[in-house]
Amino acid sequence: MLDAAYAWLTGDSTLSGLPLAFLLGALVGAEREWRQSAASLRACVLVSVAAAAFADLMATRVDPHNLGAAFGAIATGVGFLGAGAIMREGANVRGLSTAATIWCVAAIGAQAGAQEALGAVWLTGLVLLVNIVLKPVQRLIHRRRPRHASAEDRALEG
Template identity: 35%
Template sequence: MEWNFVTESIVKLLLAVFCGFLLGLERKTHNHAIGLKTLVLICVSSALLSLLSSFMATNEVFAPIGRGDPTRIASGVISGIGFLGGGAIMKTGLNIRGLTSAAVIWTSASMGLAIGAGLYIQVGVSLFLVLVLLVGLERIEAKWFPAEKSKTVHLCYEGDDIDLKKIRETIEKHGLIISDMNMSRVIVSKQTFLHYTVKSPARTIYTPLIEHLKELGKLCEFSITD
């Protein structure tokens, strides 16, 4: 084994650590389960497997001339990394979390394989674009599409003389987007129950909404859940 190959391999593995660290740091700053250790390990192991694949394909001991296939291990990495990506996706109430983290896992693995193949410039450009997009697109989504969390609003009014149109308008004025509504009424106690499925901004203060809803009737119960 030539020393220049060993030196180049060490440089590639260190670069994989750097890329995985930056991607993991971005995820951790947003309080996601996928973080530094996970993405560093994925990126480094992918780079090592890429180096192993290339070495075994070109070394006569493992692969006679004309028989080596450097893409075999890489294709196995691409197939296997899907299990980790699937484990990052979780359903919490009406919301699904982890899709971006799963995509970052794929990105980390692909960068590790590319580093192992020696595509330094391509990896550098990809890393820059990914980090810029992860930060920039989040700000764009927060500004243009603030209602991102699916929640259920439960209301209970005493009596049956409530104005559903005004209640809907009041809810929407406070930044909630209504996607569905169900109503039930208890005849004996003269109570009306309203159940709204809404999209809500990540940070919302509901006290003003409650106060305005109280002005529309005898509000006896309010709750909002994921």
């Protein structure tokens, strides 16, 4: 029993990507939870771990010639999950960043499950960078962009 646990923890098992997927999904999820996003801590962890489990299953059980379709199935399935986060409010669309984050979390989990730990860590860093650093940049752009004239203003000018 201890030998099996040691093998699992040291990466001598195909399931070693699951703890990494859990940890990285929790990092992204904690940031999303802090910002009170719909992509909560638990949702990010569950998506990441599920993608890792599917990736592990595919990498060990699917014909290598069919791996593209198998990994595409993860992306498609998570795309439907992310679509549920997108809401239309009048002329505005909300939730695109949340949906994209969910998709990225699935990619992080898939990389961890496929034993691509470095790629999973790098992608996690990039997702956190986008969600933390680019948010204030986005606000700055929105505050400084020129206002578009309304149809009423254009009619008065014309």
